[in-house]
Every structure is written in C-alpha cells, then in structure tokens.
Amino acid sequence: MPDPLLPEVRLLQPGDRCLLCRCGRSAQLPDCPAGCAEGVHLTARREQRLLLCRCGQSGRLPWCDGSHSPPTPGLGQRWRRFWKGE
Template structure:
C-alpha cells in the first residue's frame, strides 16, 4: 500500500447536495482533488465515501491525517506525531 500524497495542509470547503454520494481522493494524486478521479488505481488505496443527508458545505480533509475521513477533524492544526515543539 502506498502512503497518500499530501496535497494541501488545510481543509477544502465543499458544497454537497442532499441525497448524493461523493468519493473523495485518498491517494492525493487526483487532478480533481479533493474529488476522486480514479488515480488511486494501483496504489492500494481506495477513495473515501461520503453520503450527504442534507445540503450544506462540508470541510474535506486536505492534510490526510484526519481520524474522521473524509471530514476535517482539526488535526491539520496540530504538529505531526513524532515532532515536538521547541521554545
């Protein structure tokens, strides 16, 4: 399995329509990021599925570290694990 490519450090605000299913890029290689364009084929990764139960704007994770994929959970604002802040 290939590690996802980091495309953007911050979330993408994306409007979704009620009753529609969406596939969000998990590999970071999509030319339509944050939407899946099939570029994950052969990476061992699969897109993140999201069903919109109502129309709204959602925040789609762009950093690849959210525990609530495909939604941003605020992890992008914290330093990656294994790194410590100094000073």
C-alpha cells in the first residue's frame, strides 16, 4: 500500500505571493498554473504557516481538511499516521 500524500506546511513571509489551486486539477498541487482563473491569489501580510492540500481530496481546497486519511478511533492512532512504518 503506498504512503498517503501528506499535506504541505508552507511558511510565508510578509509580502510573499502565491497562487493556490481550488479545483484540485493542478498537476502541482497545492500550486495553481499561472493562467488559471480559478486559483486563490494570496499575499501574506505577516509571517504565517499554511496547511495545504496536495492530494486534491479536501472539501476546502486549497486548505487541507484531513480527507487524505481515513478516520481512526483514537488519538494515538491519528498521530501514528504521520510516521512511516507504523
């Protein structure tokens, strides 16, 4: 079974700009191609970290909502998903 495609944590500094995909069809998720009218244009006003979807399954694209991982019954099992071999 292949490893799940985990979200990207992106650090933006003030003034950083990015174009993020909302449709999930981009080949470079979470980034959107330059000519796409569907993308979210974002300019950081302060330092911030974004949790971005890379699998295209999120219902809140471009943000990760955890859809890439099946539900688990306990907190310990949720944390284990982020380490290989567990």
